[in-house]
Amino acid sequence: xxxxxxxxxxxxxxxxxxxxxxxxxRYGFEGARNNRWKAKxxxxxxxxxMEVAHCQLVSSGTAALTVALAAAGIGAGDEVIMPxxxxxxxxxxxxxxxxxxxLVDIDDTLTLDPKAVEAAITSKTKCVMxxxxxxxxxxxKALKSICQKNNLILLEDACQAIGATFEGKPLGSYGDLGxxxxxxxxxxxxxEGGAVVTNNKTFALHADHYQDHGHDHIDxxxxxxxxxxxxxxxxxxxxxxxxxxxxxDKLNGILKIQERNYSILRExxxxxxxxxxxxxxxxxxxxxxxxxxxxxxKELAEQAHKAMTEAGLxxxxxxxxxxxxxxxxxxxxxxxxxxxxxxxxxxxxxxDLNAMDFSKSDAVMGRTISVLIKLxxxxxxxxxxxxxxxxxxxxxLEKA
Ligand SMILES: Cc1ncc(COP(=O)(O)O)c(C=O)c1O
Numbered sequence: 001x002x003x004x005x006x007x008x009x010x011x012x013x014x015x016x017x018x019x020x021x022x023x024x025x026r027y028g029f030e031g032a033r034n035n036r037w038k039a040k041x042x043x044x045x046x047x048x049x050m051e052v053a054h055c056q057l058v059s060s061g062t063a064a065l066t067v068a069l070a071a072a073g074i075g076a077g078d079e080v081i082m083p084x085x086x087x088x089x090x091x092x093x094x095x096x097x098x099x100x101x102x103l104v105d106i107d108d109t110l111t112l113d114p115k116a117v118e119a120a121i122t123s124k125t126k127c128v129m130x131x132x133x134x135x136x137x138x139x140x141k142a143l144k145s146i147c148q149k150n151n152l153i154l155l156e157d158a159c160q161a162i163g164a165t166f167e168g169k170p171l172g173s174y175g176d177l178g179x180x181x182x183x184x185x186x187x188x189x190x191x192e193g194g195a196v197v198t199n200n201k202t203f204a205l206h207a208d209h210y211q212d213h214g215h216d217h218i219d220x221x222x223x224x225x226x227x228x229x230x231x232x233x234x235x236x237x238x239x240x241x242x243x244x245x246x247x248x249d250k251l252n253g254i255l256k257i258q259e260r261n262y263s264i265l266r267e268x269x270x271x272x273x274x275x276x277x278x279x280x281x282x283x284x285x286x287x288x289x290x291x292x293x294x295x296x297x298k299e300l301a302e303q304a305h306k307a308m309t310e311a312g313l314x315x316x317x318x319x320x321x322x323x324x325x326x327x328x329x330x331x332x333x334x335x336x337x338x339x340x341x342x343x344x345x346x347x348x349x350x351x352d353l354n355a356m357d358f359s360k361s362d363a364v365m366g367r368t369i370s371v372l373i374k375l376x377x378x379x380x381x382x383x384x385x386x387x388x389x390x391x392x393x394x395x396x397l398e399k400a
Contacts (some may be wrong), residue, residue: 001255003188005375010249014038014242026057027212028222034329039241045248050170050178052197054204056061057241058211061159061181061214063234064194065093068177070197071206072125072153074099078126078364080155083138084327084361085319086131086224090157091333100124101351103327105360110292110368113360114142119254121146124349129151132161132171133325134370135212135258136290139281140166140174153177153310159194162187163255164287171287172197180250182244187258187289188251190244193236193334208308211235254375261373265291268386274300274397277375278368290317295393298366300400304393311392313385315372320365327358328365 017036023029026039039057047055058064076098082090083106094101104120107113114128128147130138140156147154154175158164162180164171172178177200180186182193196207202344206229209216214231269275269291278292295301298320305318323329334353336342377385 002185002375003182004184006247006250006254007189010246011243014246015239017094018238025276026235026238026241028220030220036238039236042241042245042248042394045245046180046195047197049248049251050173050197052173052178053199054197054201054207056196056204056207056211057236057244058194058196058234059236059240060192060234061157061179061183061186061194062089062093062231063211064159064179064196065089065157066096067157067207067211067234068179068196068198068203069093069099069153070130070210071198071203072127072155072177073206074126074153076343077124077349079122079124079349080127080129081112081117081120081125082129083131083133084358085110085133085325085365086157087159087325088330088333089159089296090129090131091330093378094129095342095346098345099126100346101106102351103353103356103358105358106364107360108294108364109136109138109281110278110364111138112143114146116360117143118146121150121152123323125150125152127155129155129157130175131157131159132164134278134288134292135161135164136170136278136280136292137161137164137166137284139279140284144174147175155179160289161253161287165285167283168279173199176200177203182240182247187254187287188244188247190240190242190247192234193240193244198366228296253289257375260371260379261375261377262286262288262291264379264382265371265373265386265389268383268390269293269393272390272394272397275393280321289373291373292368292370293363295369296367296397296400298362300396301367301369304396307392307396308369309390311388313371313389313392315374317370317372318396319368320362326365327353327361 103115158172159181214227
């Protein structure tokens with residue numbers, strides 16, 4: 001998902017405009033900033049692109065999740081349902097607020113299985129957090145209906161799926177709140193940064209205050225601002241926002257290149273008996289940042305991944321054995337290892353993650369390989385790559 005592949009003069013121009021004023025902060029300093037408001041401009045443009053009323057920029061995707069949860073009033077002891085396949089940030093943002101992550105199985109969409117979500121709801125559940133991993137989505141229609149029935153917040157983690165759509169709506173805009181990351185390896189990057197989007201005016205106001213120490217942003221003099229409630233510092237800087245503005249202009253072009261490269265690779269694998277593809281819910285359109293496919297068994301997926309790597313195919317991921325993205329590799333979270341004491345609600349309510357049966361997730365993840373789609377590949381390079389992938393997997397399956 002590397003927007004950094006298309007980093008150039010446009011980003012430098014935007015950053016230079018900030019450097020010329022020397023005002024690196026997104027608030028205040030009206031006299032010196034020469035009317036340059038990169039964060040504000042990015043928020044306006046991003047809200048427009050995501051077809052929502054409000055966007056709040058923050059310092060990272062993890063900050064976006066934390067701010068979004070806080071903005072929705074999630075706090076100590078509230079349960080947030082999240083998938084077993086995600087990034088550790090989902091877990092961290094929930095725990096940070098004293099809330100309790102409840103992990104449930106994924107299905108062949110590679111994110112929340114609606115049936116598992118329904119079964120995990122208790123009187124303490126406040127929020128369902130699908131994580132749109134690797135460019136595609138959960139069955140959002142089913143999840144929204146579960147949330148509406150049970151009066152729960154639907155918070156989409158769209159950090160890895162910017163530009164994908166569901167029922168014609170940009171991912172992130174379908175739920176009550178949506179979160180994005182612009183870290184260095186995301187589809188568009190600003191080095192470090194993130195965004196919360198929402199159509200809910202109250203959540204937007206809460207996010208605005210919470211990410212800047214609770215300041216109400218009503219008075220121009222920062223020292224004179226009031227604080228309706230507690231907040232922290234999750235602000236983005238003008239420099240990061242400037243890069244993001246230039247990258248946002250490139251998003252549609254990036255998505256086009258991804259779709260072309262993805263389609264060529266998918267075509268190359270589509271006739272191989274034994275290979276099937278990640279399921280995309282009806283009316284969903286991926287952002288094509290990864291091609292994710294299944295082999296018939298865990299053993300074959302492991303062998304295929306090894307054979308692909310040995311054949312010189314880079315950027316192929318076998319998440320099942322990856323320490324960042326699947327519960328199997330998160331011993332520090334399963335054991336709740338923390339530098340200081342965790343809130344009692346977390347200690348008392350947490351599932352025993354070492355004892356939980358996530359065999360349904362294992363059955364999906366054990367068979368999954370994801371190939372990152374790069375932007376810099378020429379059409380003929382992608383075709384060669386597709387051919388080599390096809391030959392490598394076919395050879396392996398024929399031997400099996
Ligand atoms: C699905 C998902 N959520 C959240 C994050 C956190 O984003 P950041 O690195 O900007 O904190 C990431 C980053 O990899 C991610 O992949």
